[in-house]
Amino acid sequence: MEKTTGINRARFLAGAAGIGAAALLSAGRAEATARKPGLTRHGVVYTVGEGETPGTAWSAVRMRRDIRAIRDDLHADTVDVTGDGVERLTATAAEAAERGLHVWLQPTLGDVPPRDILEHLAETGRFAERLRRQGASVEFSVGCEFWLFVPGILPGATVMERIENLQKGNVDWAGMQRRLADFTARAAGLGRSVFHGRLSYASAPEIDQVDWGLFDVVGVDYYSYHREPAAHVRELKQHLRWGKPLAITESGTCTYVGAPEAGGMGWDIVDYDKDPPEIKGNVVRSERTQARHLTGLLDVFESMGLYAAMAFEFLTADAPHRPDDPRHDLDMASYGIAKAIKDRPDDPRSDWHWEPKEAFQALAARYRGACQRQ
Template sequence: MRKLDERTWRGRGLTRARFLAGMAGVGVAAGGLPAGYAPTAEAAAAGATGAEGVRPGLRHRGVVYTVGAGGTPGTAFRTARMRRDVAAIRDRLHADTVEVTGDGVERLTATATEAAERGLRIWLQPTLGDVPERDILDHLAETGRCAERLRRQGAAVELSVGCEFWLFVPGIVPGADVFERIRNLQQGRVDPVAMQRRLNRFTAKAAAVGRSVFRGRLSYAAAQDDEVDWRLFDIVGIDYYSFFPDRGGYVRELRRYLRWGKPLAVTEFGTCAYAGAPETAGMGWDVVDHEKNPEEIKGHLVRSERTQAAYLMRLLDVFSSLGLYAAMVFEFVTPDAPHRPGDPLHDLDLASYALTKTLQDRPFDPTSGWHWEPKEAFHAVARRYAREQPAP
């Protein structure tokens, strides 16, 4: 089973925005409540919040940690590096939750186990894509069994059955890979009714697989305007990349996701470290010319780590005011987007959402070793997480 191209992972925000533009073009409206929906008592007991009677404070403070195989020999997954990163997430970032995501059951299992041993809450989310449906469900089942073992051993763990299935699961939207599916959406070569039917079918299958192997709380990471039957899940999960000039816009939008009467987790949020990146509403990564060798930054961007930090603080303020269940910053580190100080044309970190910047020992050498250093956003999030305790 092959992994997704690393650029695809870096581009979740962009692919989401392109998808929404494509869906608007073919006349698909944003999803509403499923017919006959009523909030369950279990959901209310789990800590759901709404527009009225909101408990202030973000209950769980997290970060996304991707465990892919790596795009180059130098960025391949290393257990020792992962262990140091998980320690830094707890001790330096002061997060209480880590979203362990990516493909490869061994990588997911090793990372989740390390997080559990360090006392972190785990949001485990397998995201294998662009392989047959059966392989994706088998990968989910095996990962879910790991989550259940950790849960029975006393770890705080929740399982997400996946991320934005319309994008990563073949057969829902026509196309051999992520990029072809997006093009088909943009060009109107998709039957939206049939697409939604296929998406609903696979989501129900994934939920059933998750329930069959995992006895804890189940979720799914949806794009912002996805139509999802949240009766299948215990926690509403949203990948959130909006931009509004004022706080009220975020509050109004996020309250839509509270109407199911279930806890809301923001499973991804973030932006890049250059002036104007938040205003791209998730498209901030689309500043690299991948046709060049070496890859180049397009345009004349002004690096601004302060811009990234300020955006994250604004959203964390909003999430806290709404009393959300959890929020996970996207992401801890992006090894395949190295920072090259003094070389803005090749500073690929400008296209990264990471809280850290990757520095290669030998720039432009795909076998080079590397290390990360904190960005301003890392320090801002760490200060915030250190002083903000979970709501009781």
């Protein structure tokens, strides 16, 4: 597990998904305005962080190669640069802008005092504004799922404690929503003060009740599963009632049969109490399942004419693929569209490389076609 200031998003996606929070928070009905089919922006989430081992520590050299691959091989036009560490965030955003990509910059520092999170936000936002003034195509998101990452909104000192309290129902929902609304408003105001382009926030719709009047773009981390595309359309329409562009700030699934049905809890197939961690049960690896789910969602987003969609995520370096050892093939629990492969699987200092999964290839074909039509 990553340090608490660099939380591994694939471990904590939509934490309330497993407790049916959607039944507790009614979003109401929404009427969608007419939109032309097609997305304006096709992207991928690129997470920066310290890394869990020396071998997977953040590297500027690797990052630059990855950004080139996102542009030239994945054919994405947008990269969602997220994570913590102002230097990592800004270096990655600058590289993406230099390569001509649209930058969606989103700091996600967690499990530190709120004032530190706001300071981290402000510093990242100032850099985003400098990029914008230099002519880069950039939007700024003030953060992601504050109820999960910011201490004091939900009970619990860490992300895992807050998830546990959600699952046990140890939550004062009215108080939580007041605290969440207060922090979101503070973050939005601070974001406006340092960044003068389009502002957004990545929400978990099962929990967040966001005043989207504070933002220019509605952002949704979307991990729902429905058998029929029409059900996705019905669910997403509620987010169009604000009359603002809707960006799918995250969507994806893990790499095994049945992962889409698990939604945001797909990562929960690993027993981290074991050393080394191992896959629980008889999970069957399936890159095809991941690819079909992502392209199926892309069909929905395109049909609705949404503003942007970012696949989660490019790579989870700390969940390496072990093709000859299914019990320890942690990539099955990864949302990455590329798989990390170590030169020496049992050595934490081992060098490694990534290879594209079927989902990478499927999205690349779709993104290439979209670029040609634009």
